[in-house]
Amino acid sequence: MLNEDYVIKFPVDKHGLDQDEEFIIVNTGKQSEKIRLHDYKRIYNVPGLYEEALYKRLKCESPQVLCSLLQEAMDESEEDCTQLRVLDFGAGNGVAGECMRKQVGCETLVGVDIIPEARKAALRDRPDLYDDYFVVDFNELEEADERQLQKYDFNMLVTIAALGYKHIGTEAFLKAFDFVDDNAWIVFNIKDSFLSEGDDSGFEKNLSSLMDSRLSVLKKNHYCHRLSIANEPLYYYGIVGKKNE
Numbered sequence: 001m002l003n004e005d006y007v008i009k010f011p012v013d014k015h016g017l018d019q020d021e022e023f024i025i026v027n028t029g030k031q032s033e034k035i036r037l038h039d040y041k042r043i044y045n046v047p048g049l050y051e052e053a054l055y056k057r058l059k060c061e062s063p064q065v066l067c068s069l070l071q072e073a074m075d076e077s078e079e080d081c082t083q084l085r086v087l088d089f090g091a092g093n094g095v096a097g098e099c100m101r102k103q104v105g106c107e108t109l110v111g112v113d114i115i116p117e118a119r120k121a122a123l124r125d126r127p128d129l130y131d132d133y134f135v136v137d138f139n140e141l142e143e144a145d146e147r148q149l150q151k152y153d154f155n156m157l158v159t160i161a162a163l164g165y166k167h168i169g170t171e172a173f174l175k176a177f178d179f180v181d182d183n184a185w186i187v188f189n190i191k192d193s194f195l196s197e198g199d200d201s202g203f204e205k206n207l208s209s210l211m212d213s214r215l216s217v218l219k220k221n222h223y224c225h226r227l228s229i230a231n232e233p234l235y236y237y238g239i240v241g242k243k244n245e
């Protein structure tokens with residue numbers, strides 16, 4: 001495992017790479033390793049590497065943008081928003097969860113991720129953040145996990161920087177959507193091309209149909225999620241809504 005004294009470099013030939021092909025070179029002085037930005041198993045194992053590469057160097061702003069959108073929507077609603085029980089789906093090492101706690105505030109925060117490395121990193125880097133953290137696949141949710149999760153009676157689903165590519169697919173996202181209460185707050189972001197005409201990932205079709213029926217969108221923002229390693233803005237939609245009763 002790398003220690004914390006490392007230098008991150010971007011490849012010289014960095015143009016034309018799709019987001020899931022992008023990589024960095026991490027150099028410790030003794031060894032140099034190529035790590036794909038979507039290789040979370042590897043990235044989370046190095047304390048601080050995810051934050052340094054994605055948030056500091058590539059200026060990811062999604063947690064702040066989504067939390068601000070959510071706050072605006074809450075300020076405009078007449079609901080009591082003091083007892084939020086949040087399912088942080090695709091929680092990773094807790095960057096978005098932490099923003100949720102600090103910027104918006106919540107009563108309960110439960111993380112879910114598909115890889116054990118994410119849970120391990122969250123407990124290592126943010127030990128007091130989550131009330132509970134499950135490593136599960138929502139496409140193959142076991143009864144015992146489902147029962148445990150259901151006890152939290154979630155009234156908010158948050159999925160930040162975790163939809164699309166080989167991350168959370170439409171089926172798992174719709175399962176998580178079904179999992180939270182009627183009238184729950186729904187907060188997510190997604191790369192703009194996945195919501196555009198011509199998308200063949202299934203997101204456009206499924207999310208449009210969701211937004212036409214079971215999700216009332218209150219806020220929708222087109223913004224720069226982060227820079228690519230070639231320094232170009234990557235645009236996403238941030239969406240905040242309420243699940244229809």
Ligand SMILES: C[S@@+](CC[C@H](N)C(=O)[O-])C[C@H]1O[C@@H](n2cnc3c(N)ncnc32)[C@H](O)[C@@H]1O
Pocket residue numbers: 040063089090091092093094095096097112113114115118136137138159160161162166167168169172
């Ligand atoms: C870019 S990270 C985002 C982490 C966190 N939400 C944040 O904003 O920092 C994407 C996370 O989604 C997780 N993920 C990918 N596919 C998943 C799935 N099917 N179910 C749950 N988590 C998944 C990955 O393991 C990774 O931790």
